[in-house]
Every structure is written in C-alpha cells, then in structure tokens.
Amino acid sequence: MTKPLLYFDNAASSWPKPPQVGEAVLRCINECAANPGRGSHAMAVQASRVVFEARKHAAKLFGFKNPNDLAFGSNTTEALNLAIKGHVKEGEHVICTAVEHNSVRRPLEYLRRTKNVQVTYLETDEFGRINIDALKENIQSNTSLVVINHSSNLLGSILPVADIGQLCRDKGICLLVDAAQTAGILPVHVEQMGIDMLAFPGHKGLLGPQGTGGLYIHPRLDLEPLMHGGTGSQSEAIDQPSVRPDRYEAGTPNTPGLAGLSEGLKFVLRTGAENIHAKEWGQTQRIMEALRDVPHLRLLGPAIGEERTGIVSFVLEHMDASEVAFILDQHYGIAVRAGYHCTPLAHETAGTGKTGAVRASVSYFTTDEEVDTLIEAVKEIADSVIL
Structure with a gap:
C-alpha cells in the first residue's frame, strides 16, 4: 500500500x-x-x-x-x-x-x-x-x-x-x-x-x-x-x-x-513534552486562522488562542465528512480522519451527531509546508461546494 x-x-x-x-x-x-x-x-x-x-x-x-x-x-x-x-x-x-x-x-x-x-x-x-x-x-x-x-x-x-x-x-x-x-x-x-x-x-x-x-x-x-x-x-x-x-x-x-x-x-x-506541545499548538493555530473565514466551514473545539492539542476538526456544510476526506486523500494525497471518531458523545456535544466531522491532526514532525498544503486543499474543496 x-x-x-x-x-x-x-x-x-x-x-x-x-x-x-x-x-x-x-x-x-x-x-x-x-x-x-x-x-x-x-x-x-x-x-x-x-x-x-x-x-x-x-x-x-x-x-x-x-x-x-x-x-x-x-x-x-x-x-x-x-x-x-x-x-x-x-x-x-x-x-x-x-x-x-x-x-x-x-x-x-x-x-x-x-x-x-x-x-x-x-x-x-x-x-x-x-x-x-x-x-x-x-x-x-x-x-x-x-x-x-x-x-x-x-x-x-x-x-x-x-x-x-x-x-x-x-x-x-x-x-x-x-x-x-x-x-x-x-x-x-x-x-x-x-x-x-x-x-x-x-x-x-x-x-x-x-x-x-x-x-x-x-x-x-x-x-x-x-x-x-x-x-x-x-x-x-x-x-x-x-x-x-x-x-x-x-x-x-x-x-x-x-x-x-x-x-x-x-x-x-x-x-520535552512541553516543546512538542508548543510546536503542535502553533500549527493548529495556523490552520484555524486560515480556515476560520472560509464560507460554509465550521471549526470545532476551543477558539483560536485557547489551549488545545494538535487536533483541528471541522464540518463543511452541504458535504459529507467522508466525501471531504476521500477528496483530500485521492486528489491531494492528504490523510485525515472522517466520521464519528469512536466518540458519539462528543459529536452530540458539538452538534455534529448527524453529520460527523473531518479531523486533521498534526505531530511534532509535521512541517509548515505540509500545513500550508492542507489549508489550500480544504479551501479549494470549500470553494467547490454547490449550494
């Protein structure tokens, strides 16, 4: 594979x-x-x-x-x-x-x-x-x-x-x-x-x-x-x-x-775990700041500037989360996770119990260039949404 x-x-x-x-x-x-x-x-x-x-x-x-x-x-x-x-x-x-x-x-x-x-x-x-x-x-x-x-x-x-x-x-x-x-x-x-x-x-x-x-x-x-x-x-x-x-x-x-x-x-x-977290947090903030004004896209979890782990989950209106993940994989070579993430309780809390969500998660080895590519890919997919 x-x-x-x-x-x-x-x-x-x-x-x-x-x-x-x-x-x-x-x-x-x-x-x-x-x-x-x-x-x-x-x-x-x-x-x-x-x-x-x-x-x-x-x-x-x-x-x-x-x-x-x-x-x-x-x-x-x-x-x-x-x-x-x-x-x-x-x-x-x-x-x-x-x-x-x-x-x-x-x-x-x-x-x-x-x-x-x-x-x-x-x-x-x-x-x-x-x-x-x-x-x-x-x-x-x-x-x-x-x-x-x-x-x-x-x-x-x-x-x-x-x-x-x-x-x-x-x-x-x-x-x-x-x-x-x-x-x-x-x-x-x-x-x-x-x-x-x-x-x-x-x-x-x-x-x-x-x-x-x-x-x-x-x-x-x-x-x-x-x-x-x-x-x-x-x-x-x-x-x-x-x-x-x-x-x-x-x-x-x-x-x-x-x-x-x-x-x-x-x-x-x-x-040092604190150094690993600092890098991951910086990259999640970069993703969130780039996506927060994208039409039809809603970010989940704590707001920009607040503490979080290296996870950015989002929903794109009028598109199934699995479809977004499929397009990212097949057309951009980007691996994310879509669906309910084995946590239906959290989805009910976030208001995504019927739709699921797309989750992008970084690691200490994720590069800024990779983050930029993800951002541009999500923006392109959002631009293609047919209302």
Whole structure:
C-alpha cells in the first residue's frame, strides 16, 4: 500500500516515527526475541531488560517512583478496560464526561447492564470543557471512580486534570485519566496531578509501534485482573500472582513493540513534552486562522488562542465528512480522519451527531509546508461546494 504523501491522522496513530523506533523493533526481533520473565537463559534475560527499560522510561515521563506500578498492554482500550472493570464493584457509581471515547463509554455501559453500576455523564460546553462545581455536585456516597479524558479526540479541548485530581483526593475517589491524546504531548505527572490510574497508548504521542500501551496503577489500588494465565511467576498458584506487574500481564508481551516504545519514550524525554506541545499548538493555530473565514466551514473545539492539542476538526456544510476526506486523500494525497471518531458523545456535544466531522491532526514532525498544503486543499474543496 502506498503511503499518503501528507499525513494528518496523528490522533489515530502517529507517523512518521523516529528512525530509532523501527531499528529497535528489528534489533529485538533479531537479537532478543525470547520470552521475557519465562526463562533464565541469556536471551530471555535480555528480553526482560528490554521490557524493564521501557517501564523505567515511562515512570520517568509520567512521574511515578516504581516502574512495576505500570501494566503494559496492547493499547489504551485494554488499559481502560482493566482500570474500569478491575476497579468498579457492583452497585457503585461512576462519573465521566459527555465527551468520552467509546473505550470508556462501552465498558461503563457493560457494567451498567451486568453489575447495576450507576453512570453519570457530566455535561460539557460545546468546546468540551466541564464545570468542576458540577462535578462536585454529582458525587454520591457510592461514587468510586471519576473517568476523564485529558483531551477530547474530536475537539482537542484540555481538561484541568490537576484541579479534578485535587477534588477526587479530597473526596477519597479514584481518578482515572485517559491520556490517549496527551501522553508524550502534554506534561503529565501522576503524583502532582492526583492521578490514580493513567491509561495511555504507545502508538500516538509516544511515537512507538501499534500494539503497545499501558496503565499506571497507584500502589494502594488492587484491581481485578482483566486476563488470567501464564506470567512466569508463582506458576504453582491457582490464582493470578499478587506481585506487580505480573498480576496484570498474563501471556507473552509484545517485546519488539516495547523495544520500539522505549525508543519513542526516550525521544519524548529528550525533546520535552512541553516543546512538542508548543510546536503542535502553533500549527493548529495556523490552520484555524486560515480556515476560520472560509464560507460554509465550521471549526470545532476551543477558539483560536485557547489551549488545545494538535487536533483541528471541522464540518463543511452541504458535504459529507467522508466525501471531504476521500477528496483530500485521492486528489491531494492528504490523510485525515472522517466520521464519528469512536466518540458519539462528543459529536452530540458539538452538534455534529448527524453529520460527523473531518479531523486533521498534526505531530511534532509535521512541517509548515505540509500545513500550508492542507489549508489550500480544504479551501479549494470549500470553494467547490454547490449550494
């Protein structure tokens, strides 16, 4: 398959990756592809070192002391399922926002059906921002979990995680943060921000391969494992091991993927998440300023000059979002994402529940020339709209 000439789908998976990411994956496959934690021979030991190096880099980036408080998995979805299903008990109450991804909504609705769990979807404004006082008012005596996305994958809005974390600490409620759009892009420090569980992908802002991700779990929490099986430790026991991270990592891990993720983490640590965000923010502002006066086009999310991640979503009146994306791909060689972005709640909030939207998302490697090409292409498509 031919790669797109210009890639603006980084909110789904980042591309390109730093060269060292792919090099580390191949090196791991060729040199240490044994099962980590399953043997004492030299290659198995080296594989274990690869995985632990990735844990150490993640702990440094996200600000937690013990690397073993991180459970690696295949993506953010798996991490969120482990956090939600492993923490919430029958009859408890959960609060989340009205702009959550289906990776939060669907597990919660599953628990509502099967365990009589109550779920409150906290309303936001059209830009995806919540009222913390409203959050406080919706807390009940049986509220056991608050789930928020750090940033909406449709609107790009950024929630005040530290303020929410302080409220949850004061109330003795666990805070789960979905960092799918912010890990590696915004500074995240779990201890300073009061985050009890942090779910993140390896393949987006951390610049690693697909099939990688993880969940930070506060030391005081004991989750019910999502999967049960071989861990290489306490093999004589009937139940899952009690030790971390083995308790939450059944089966053979994606060692080559984690080798690549380790290099992506190192790149982010060297570059600085704040520097990555600054570049992405500048480019989103450039796109928004160029498109804000285009006839028949409506921008979604926070206004120009306000904080957001590297996402610019828009709707073009009288044109289907998928048609716009198809034209950008086929006629301009530009890759974007169109549709509902696995977040129908956010589309309802933005007033695009019936139309969907086009989402263009930048990365640290997006060039100004690529941004200019995208702008001109969207303007040309808008000019061709037949009323």
